[in-house]
Amino acid sequence: xxxxxxxxxxxxxxxxxxxxxxxxxxxxxxxxxxxxxxxxxxxxxxxxxxxxxxxxxxxxxxxxxxxxxxxxxxxxxxxxxxxxxxxxxxxxxxxxxxxxxxxxxxxxxxxxxxxxxxxxxxxxxxxxxxxxxxxxxxxxxxxxxxxxxxxxxxxxxxxxxxxxxxxxxxxxxxxxxxxxxxxxxxxxxxxxxxxxxxxxxxxxxxxxxxxxxxxxxxxxxxxxxxxxxxxxxxxxxxxxxxxxxxxxxxxxxxxxxxxxxxxxxxxxxxxxxxxxxxxxxxxxxxxxxxxxxxxxxxxxxxxxxxxxx
Amino acid sequence: xxxxxxxxxxxxxxxxxxxxxxxxxxxxxxxxxxxxxxxxxxxxxxxxxxxxxxxxxxxxxxxxxxxxxxxxxxxxxxxxxxxxxxxxxxxxxxxxxxxxxxxxxxxxxxxxxxxxxxxxxxxxxxxxxxxxxxxxxxxxxxxxxxxxxxxxxxxxxxxxxxxxxxxxxxxxxxxxxxxxxxxxxxxxxxxxxxxxxxxxxxxxxxxxxxxxxxxxxxxxxxxxxxxxxxxxxxxxxxxxxxxxxxxxxxxxx
Numbered sequence: 216x217x218x219x220x221x222x223x224x225x226x227x228x229x230x231x232x233x234x235x236x237x238x239x240x241x242x243x244x245x246x247x248x249x250x251x252x253x254x255x256x257x258x259x260x261x262x263x264x265x266x267x268x269x270x271x272x273x274x275x276x277x278x279x280x281x282x283x284x285x286x287x288x289x290x291x292x293x294x295x296x297x298x299x300x301x302x303x304x305x306x307x308x309x310x311x312x313x314x315x316x317x318x319x320x321x322x323x324x325x326x327x328x329x330x331x332x333x334x335x336x337x338x339x340x341x342x343x344x345x346x347x348x349x350x351x352x353x354x355x356x357x358x359x360x361x362x363x364x365x366x367x368x369x370x371x372x373x374x375x376x377x378x379x380x381x382x383x384x385x386x387x388x389x390x391x392x393x394x395x396x397x398x399x400x401x402x403x404x405x406x407x408x409x410x411x412x413x414x415x416x417x418x419x420x421x422x423x424x425x426x427x428x429x430x431x432x433x434x435x436x437x438x439x440x441x442x443x444x445x446x447x448x449x450x451x452x453x454x455x456x457x458x459x460x461x462x463x464x465x466x467x468x469x470x471x472x473x474x475x476x477x478x479x480x481x482x483x484x485x486x487x488x489x490x491x492x493x494x495x496x497x498x499x500x501x502x503x504x505x506x507x508x509x510x511x512x513x514x515x516x517x518x519x520x521x522x523x524x
Numbered sequence: 525x526x527x528x529x530x531x532x533x534x535x536x537x538x539x540x541x542x543x544x545x546x547x548x549x550x551x552x553x554x555x556x557x558x559x560x561x562x563x564x565x566x567x568x569x570x571x572x573x574x575x576x577x578x579x580x581x582x583x584x585x586x587x588x589x590x591x592x593x594x595x596x597x598x599x600x601x602x603x604x605x606x607x608x609x610x611x612x613x614x615x616x617x618x619x620x621x622x623x624x625x626x627x628x629x630x631x632x633x634x635x636x637x638x639x640x641x642x643x644x645x646x647x648x649x650x651x652x653x654x655x656x657x658x659x660x661x662x663x664x665x666x667x668x669x670x671x672x673x674x675x676x677x678x679x680x681x682x683x684x685x686x687x688x689x690x691x692x693x694x695x696x697x698x699x700x701x702x703x704x705x706x707x708x709x710x711x712x713x714x715x716x717x718x719x720x721x722x723x724x725x726x727x728x729x730x731x732x733x734x735x736x737x738x739x740x741x742x743x744x745x746x747x748x749x750x751x752x753x754x755x756x757x758x759x760x761x762x763x764x765x766x767x768x769x770x771x772x773x774x775x776x777x
Contacts, residue, residue: 267618271776289526289620297618303611312539319532320619362615 217281218242219294219370219401220266225275227261227425235261237425238275243403245369248396250416250433251405258425259405260300263372267297279370293321296368300375300405302355306348310339310358313347314365321366333364337391353384360391371395373404377411389415413437437481443508445476445487450500457497463490480508529621533629534636537603541637552591552641553648559587560652563709574711575742581653584646585736586708592642592667593674593703593728597695600634600678605685608775617776623769627679634675635668642667656739662747663738669754670731676761683774702728712744727753 220243227236235258243249251259264270266277266284277284282291304313314330334340337357342350347358356376363371373392377385392402392415406412412419413433420430429436452471463486466475478485494501541548564580571579607613616626649655657663685691706728712720723729724745734750737743743750768775 269614269617269776271772292618292620295618297614299611299614301611303614305607305610305612307543312536316532316536317615319535320529320615320621322526322528322620324528 219245219280220403221276221278222262222266223276225262225265225277226273227258227265227270228273235425236265236272239422239425239427240275241420241427241430243370243401245401246396246399247417248392248402248404248415249430250412250419251403251422252407252409252412252419253405253422254407257422259422260374261425262422263297263374263403263405267295267372268292269297293366294369296363296366296371298356298359298363298371298373298376300378302352302359304347304355304358307346309344309346310334310350310361311343313358314361317362318365323366329367330361330365333361336394337361353380353387356380356384356388357391364395368400370401370403373402375405375407377406377408385411438479442477443480443506445478445490446505446507447474447476447494447501448472448503448505449474450502453499457499459497460490460493463493526619526621526625529619530625530629530632533616533626534633537599537630537633538636540603541599541633541640548637548641549644552595552644556587556591556645556648557652559583560649564652574714575740577740577742578653581655582711582736582740583709584649584653584655585739586706586732587649588642588645588667589670589706589728589732589735590703590708591645592638592670593699593731594695595641596634596638596671596674597678597681597699599637600631600675601682601685601691601695602678603630603634604679604682605691608682609688613775623775627676627765627769631672631675631679634678635671638671638675639667642671658741659738663735666731666735666738666750666754669758670735673754673758673761676758676765680761680764680768683768686774702726707732707744711742727757730754 220241222239222241225236225239226234228234239258239262251262253259261270265272266279268284268288272285277291279291279294282294284291308316311330311334314333315325318326318330331340334343337360339354339357339361342354347355350358360373360376376392377388380388389411392404396402404411404415416433418430419433419436421428421436446468448469449472453467453474454471456465456467456474460474463476466477467473468475476487476490478487560580563583568579568583573579574582607616646655681691681694685693705723706726707723708728712723712729712733715723730745730750730753733744734747734754737747737750767773
């Protein structure tokens with residue numbers, strides 16, 4: 216099956232000379248959830264804005280279900296729904312009028328049944344007569360999604376759907392995304408939360424400095440990213456890792472004053488309990504314990520270095 | 525052609541107008557009435573008839589033009605600036621809508637509102653003065669052309685403006701003086717010779733003159749010239765809109 220979204224060598228240089236996208240190529244399969252992961256300023260939003268028509272590309276091509284976004288913009292955009300990062304709603308507009316307007320913009324005939332089901336799905340039906348200024352932040356965000364779904368898009372772009380959203384709302388948002396996927400909507404979302412990508416995405420693309428560093432199945436990427444380190448500081452420095460602890464793959468650090476244990480935080484058994492027992496059995500006295508996880512930035516640096524290598 | 529989108533934008537813009545119908549309706553009625561009290565009754569009673577028309581009736585076409593131009597500009601510039609300002613413009617930009625359809629929707633709505641208010645003023649005026657319309661069809665043509673071309677100008681201002689101050693700037697600094705000096709309240713033949721010549725460089729003079737001709741059959745400049753000027757102004761605005769469309773100026777990054 217041909218991909219629903221094909222991005223080839225997409226470039227964007229802003230008038231000031233800033234290169235926000237330097238040759239991004241990406242194919243998205245129909246029905247999948249793709250998460251674009253990257254730090255702020257990586258180019259995620261520019262990528263989405265360019266595909267959706269808010270920004271003119273400087274080079275490259277984008278096709279949605281085979282339709283070029285510039286030459287055949289009507290057919291391409293008809294398939295796309297966009298939920299930008301910033302909430303932008305007309306404060307005095309009623310929810311119902313808002314979704315009707317959105318559908319109308321796509322030139323589709325009125326379909327109250329569809330709009331009702333969208334609003335019900337997003338728990339907004341009771342609020343249909345409310346003006347958007349009366350709604351809470353979480354509801355406003357859902358109104359943005361409802362507007363993007365009003366024209367029954369096949370591809371939905373969610374730019375930072377959970378940025379600045381509390382934990383409960385984040386879970387709610389994840390449920391919405393999963394329901395949409397179940398309905399067959401292809402979803403491309405951006406995030407800078409590793410957990411979010413892990414929880415939702417079938418595949419993850421890592422974006423940094425305008426480049427797509429890699430696109431991988433979420434599981435495979437998490438294997439590379441989900442590592443954590445346990446640092447064990449010792450009372451007495453060691454010259455070598457004791458033979459009894461050889462199975463743990465420990466590394467000496469700080470001139471022998473610390474041992475570093477690497478484990479997978481997602482696995483059922485991290486081996487920490489057993490390791491601590493074995494440390495005691497080996498007669499090692501501990502001064503302190505700490506764990507650390509590579510920050511997203513460190514992971515990016517790692518990926519960039521791999522990229523260069 | 526996405527007619528549904530044009531209709532959606534038009535409906536949305538008109539919705540804003542009808543939500544505040546009382547204000548939209550009452551404010552021109554009151555201001556027009558005030559003009560008639562001041563210029564028609566108080567001052568006008570001391571002014572001679574102009575070309576056989578009482579002064580109160582003489583100023584009606586100019587008064588309509590004054591309000592219609594300002595309303596068309598204000599409505600259109602605000603209509604497109606507001607979505608830019610609050611960010612909702614993203615929806616229009618990502619929809620399968622061409623720029624021309626966006627223009628038709630916003631400008632059409634702004635022109636409709638201006639036309640509506642123009643008609644309201646005309647009706648209000650008919651209560652104060654003896655209003656005759658010698659050439660109804662050309663009158664309608666002048667009115668509609670003025671509404672559309674000034675709404676286009678307002679749209680351009682709305683695209684250009686980066687803040688609310690700029691939004692007010694052009695109407696305040698350019699349009700209002702041109703309109704006031706454009707013969708709304710006098711015939712330019714009343715001016716000293718030198719000022720008459722200068723006035724001919726003011727495009728509004730031609731609009732007011734042509735519009736007044738359609739009421740009372742008298743004009744400062746030939747009617748054909750008036751039509752050419754308004755058509756030229758319309759063409760100029762269309763060209764500017766076309767350029768904005770080609771370049772994505774201040775709309776698409």
